[in-house]
Amino acid sequence: MSGTALDPRTASPFPMAAHAAVGNSQLRKNVRHATDVIQSKRARVVSEMPDWQALRESGKRIREHTMKYLDSYLLQFEENCGRAGGKVHWARDAAEARKIVVDLARQAIASTPGAANEVIKIKSMTTEEVHLNNEFEAAGIRPFETDLAELIIQLGHDQPSHIVVPALHKNRQQIREIFQREMNLPNLGESPQDLADAARKFLREKFLRVPVAISGANFLIAETGSVCGVESEGNGRMCLTLPNTLITLAGIDKVIPRFQDLEVFLQTLPRSATGERMNPYNSIWTGVHAGDGPQNFHIVLIDNGRTDVLADEEGRQTLHCIRCGACQNACPVYRQTGGHAYGSVYAGPIGAILTPQLQKMDYGESLPYASSLCGACYEVCPVKINIPEVLVHLRNRVVKKKTASVLGILASPEAIAMRAMAFIFLNERRFRAAQRLGRISDQAIAHKDGAGEQWISWLPGILGGWTQVRDLRAMPRQSFREWWEQRSSENNTARVKNDG
Amino acid sequence: MIRVLERLGHTVLFPAGQTCCGQMHYNTGYQQDALPLLPRFVEQFASAEAVVVPSSSCVAMMREHYPFMAERLESAGEHPGLVEAVKNLLPRIWEFSEFLTKCLGLTDVGAYYPHRVTYHASCHGLRSLGLGDGPLSLLRSVQGIDLVPLENIEQCCGFGGTFAIKNADVSSAMLAEKTTAIMNTKAEVCTACDNSCLMHIGGALHRQRTGVHTVHLAEILAGDAPHPETGGK
Numbered sequence: 001m002s003g004t005a006l007d008p009r010t011a012s013p014f015p016m017a018a019h020a021a022v023g024n025s026q027l028r029k030n031v032r033h034a035t036d037v038i039q040s041k042r043a044r045v046v047s048e049m050p051d052w053q054a055l056r057e058s059g060k061r062i063r064e065h066t067m068k069y070l071d072s073y074l075l076q077f078e079e080n081c082g083r084a085g086g087k088v089h090w091a092r093d094a095a096e097a098r099k100i101v102v103d104l105a106r107q108a109i110a111s112t113p114g115a116a117n118e119v120i121k122i123k124s125m126t127t128e129e130v131h132l133n134n135e136f137e138a139a140g141i142r143p144f145e146t147d148l149a150e151l152i153i154q155l156g157h158d159q160p161s162h163i164v165v166p167a168l169h170k171n172r173q174q175i176r177e178i179f180q181r182e183m184n185l186p187n188l189g190e191s192p193q194d195l196a197d198a199a200r201k202f203l204r205e206k207f208l209r210v211p212v213a214i215s216g217a218n219f220l221i222a223e224t225g226s227v228c229g230v231e232s233e234g235n236g237r238m239c240l241t242l243p244n245t246l247i248t249l250a251g252i253d254k255v256i257p258r259f260q261d262l263e264v265f266l267q268t269l270p271r272s273a274t275g276e277r278m279n280p281y282n283s284i285w286t287g288v289h290a291g292d293g294p295q296n297f298h299i300v301l302i303d304n305g306r307t308d309v310l311a312d313e314e315g316r317q318t319l320h321c322i323r324c325g326a327c328q329n330a331c332p333v334y335r336q337t338g339g340h341a342y343g344s345v346y347a348g349p350i351g352a353i354l355t356p357q358l359q360k361m362d363y364g365e366s367l368p369y370a371s372s373l374c375g376a377c378y379e380v381c382p383v384k385i386n387i388p389e390v391l392v393h394l395r396n397r398v399v400k401k402k403t404a405s406v407l408g409i410l411a412s413p414e415a416i417a418m419r420a421m422a423f424i425f426l427n428e429r430r431f432r433a434a435q436r437l438g439r440i441s442d443q444a445i446a447h448k449d450g451a452g453e454q455w456i457s458w459l460p461g462i463l464g465g466w467t468q469v470r471d472l473r474a475m476p477r478q479s480f481r482e483w484w485e486q487r488s489s490e491n492n493t494a495r496v497k498n499d500g
Numbered sequence: 501m502i503r504v505l506e507r508l509g510h511t512v513l514f515p516a517g518q519t520c521c522g523q524m525h526y527n528t529g530y531q532q533d534a535l536p537l538l539p540r541f542v543e544q545f546a547s548a549e550a551v552v553v554p555s556s557s558c559v560a561m562m563r564e565h566y567p568f569m570a571e572r573l574e575s576a577g578e579h580p581g582l583v584e585a586v587k588n589l590l591p592r593i594w595e596f597s598e599f600l601t602k603c604l605g606l607t608d609v610g611a612y613y614p615h616r617v618t619y620h621a622s623c624h625g626l627r628s629l630g631l632g633d634g635p636l637s638l639l640r641s642v643q644g645i646d647l648v649p650l651e652n653i654e655q656c657c658g659f660g661g662t663f664a665i666k667n668a669d670v671s672s673a674m675l676a677e678k679t680t681a682i683m684n685t686k687a688e689v690c691t692a693c694d695n696s697c698l699m700h701i702g703g704a705l706h707r708q709r710t711g712v713h714t715v716h717l718a719e720i721l722a723g724d725a726p727h728p729e730t731g732g733k
Contacts, residue, residue, distance in 0.1 A: 014667070015666060015667050015668075015669065015670075018667060018669055018670050019669045022669045022670060022672075022673050028673075332655055332656045332658070332674050333667070333670050333674070336670050336673040336674060337670060368529075369662075369663065369666050369667065370667060370670075371660065371663065372623070372656050372658055372659065372660025372661075372663045372664075372671070372674070373527060373623070373660055373661070373663070374623035374627070374656035374660070375623055375624075375627035375628060376623075376627070376654070376656070378627070379627055389564075392526065392527055392529070392531075395527070395528060395529030396529045396530075396531045397529075398529055399528070399529035399530055399531075400529075414528075415530075418525055418528065418530045418533055419533065421520075421524070421525070421533075422525060422530070422533035422534070422536070422537070424519075425519040425520040425522075425537055426519070426536060426537070426540065427519075428516060428517045428519065431519045449706070455706060457707070462665060463665060465664065465665045465666070465668025465671075466664060466665055466668070466703070468668055468669075468672060469672040469675065469676075469704055469707060470672075470675070470700065470703030470704045470706075470707055471703045471704075471706040471707045472699070472703055473699065473702065473703070473706075481514075481516065484514050
């Protein structure tokens with residue numbers, strides 16, 4: 001049912017994937033429009049908060065504290081969730097998580113008389129991270145996405161391109177075409193009402209029929225063993241209340257210490273994510289309650305590389321992320337490429353730091369370079385993750401790996417150039433010689449423009465990226481240093497004359 | 501920059517041994533290669549009353565990374581006292597426009613520049629240094645200038661150092677948005693506090709044969725041609 005899953009292990013390097021994305025003008029138009037709309041909504045509701053910076057700081061400190069004592073908060077969550085009637089499962093990696101969830105779903109279906117091999121799903125990026133739908137399909141169980149955007153993605157055999165607005169890269173006409181084709185509604189209109197009605201009819205009978213729901217989580221509350229999920233549509237609430245079995249998959253990073261901590265995050269998350277003062281639906285579920293809601297509740301806590309991120313002192317703050325997607329909307333790179341170019345369900349600035357770390361730096365090595373380090377992401381982050389700082393740190397990890405051996409250095413023109421320049425910068429004489437040499441080689445490729453200025457329109461090798469769309473001004477005949485020295489000696493001469 | 505500072509009565513020295521702040525190495529991931537440039541920098545500038553830098557991204561590099569780099573070098577047993585030396589030097593390092601507005605408290609530096617100008621707020625100036633309205637307040641005080649606001653001023657021009665080479669397609673797409681915004685202002689000149697952004701933007705404006713020039717803020721503030729009314733200053 002779903003298309004080729006986004007997988008950092010098989011994805012093209014970012015510059016290659018981005019090349020294709022930048023060439024797709026419809027995609028870029030959709031992404032630009034959607035991110036502009038969300039950004040201006042966010043700016044409006046953030047500006048009305050006098051204590052916004054204090055809330056960001058609180059969020060950062062709560063997350064920092066949680067990561068410091070993550071082990072004890074996770075155990076506290078397990079204990080309190082179990083006491084309330086939930087069952088906690090632990091998964092080391094994606095494969096373990098998939099197996100646990102699919103086995104639990106299979107058992108629940110088998111114990112429900114007359115139930116078909118189907119589950120309904122709430123939007124969850126963690127289930128996307130582990131490619132859960134593929135596993136369900138392989139097991140003969142049909143997963144139905146119930147979040148409108150995820151439904152569009154699923155029916156369109158597509159992949160999510162944004163962590164909050166997964167179908168952000170599609171416009172209304174494209175969505176109508178998908179619904180017409182996949183729901184067999186040839187006469188479907190294209191107004192938001194028409195599209196929402198079609199989705200409602202398609203989903204409602206599934207809510208009533210399917211006995212097993214799969215969800216993700218926004219927060220796990222250690223002190224009460226509760227799980228919190230926020231959404232805009234209410235389809236999630238249906239999944240959380242109607243089926244008899246609920247299986248939640250959540251990263252171990254989602255835990256927060258106290259119920260009271262929601263005070264901060266339920267203010268910053270909706271404002272940052274969708275530009276809403278609060279989410280229309282805020283659900284908190286704690287174990288099971290006789291005669292009310294799901295009677296079986298399982299939660300699978302997955303590591304899948306997160307403890308490796310935790311172990312890296314400088315990269316650790318990546319785990320503070322509360323998945324609001326504000327950095328994606330603010331990012332000028334994401335704005336040009338959309339999410340798929342990042343080759344991971346986590347796109348944009350947060351994806352550029354999270355994905356390679358979750359992959360233990362074995363894959364996704366081009367992602368830390370998918371940024372101009374403009375800092376727009378850091379500025380909007382509701383928990384103040386210094387994304388540019390982490391990007392630079394990860395670049396260093398990439399370089400260290402690449403240049404660990406002499407052969408590695410020799411194989412990289414960039415590493416050789418960097419070493420050479422570092423050598424030159426350490427000595428004034430070398431620096432002057434390099435400037436002179438640069439000027440001589442400039443003369444070989446520079447040409448005069450109409451105004452008589454020297455410009456370069458072609459550069460060799462890896463530098464050729466520059467001259468695709470830009471010229472480069474040739475080095476001046478006289479360097480600043482030469483001008484400065486000439487001026488100083490002229491001044492001295494003048495002074496000597498005056499004194500004389 | 502030297503003309504402006506000297507016109508204001510300051511003595512400008514240029515330590516000839518200076519080379520590079522190390523930003524390119526640091527931000528591309530070659531932190532180890534950037535480290536030895538720090539003690540060199542401190543040695544060159546330690547005695548200055550104020551260090552004025554005509555590039556906001558270099559200043560951001562120094563403020564954001566030098567303390568950490570000094571700690572690394574010192575904890576490795578090299579360069580004792582470097583942490584303290586960096587701590588003493590950093591408050592005396594100023595980006596050019598911020599030296600004028602924040603250190604000297606000036607907005608009018610007696611400049612004359614009779615052209616239509618738009619100002620690009622480079623990302624490091626805007627976000628890392630928090631230059632805010634400073635450079636624009638300097639420009640507004642320039643005699644004869646026709647200053648026009650740039651749309652989406654907070655958007656990156658797409659330079660990003662080696663980003664422009666490594667991700668040339670995305671960088672070009674970002675740059676195209678920036679040059680379109682500049683052309684929409686009908687300005688003759690685009691200015692900024694960062695020559696790297698200007699090299700990037702100027703390269704595209706030249707390739708497109710727009711006739712729009714890029715000029716560093718200091719070049720505008722250095723303009724002191726005779727004033728049409730007062731007959732010169």
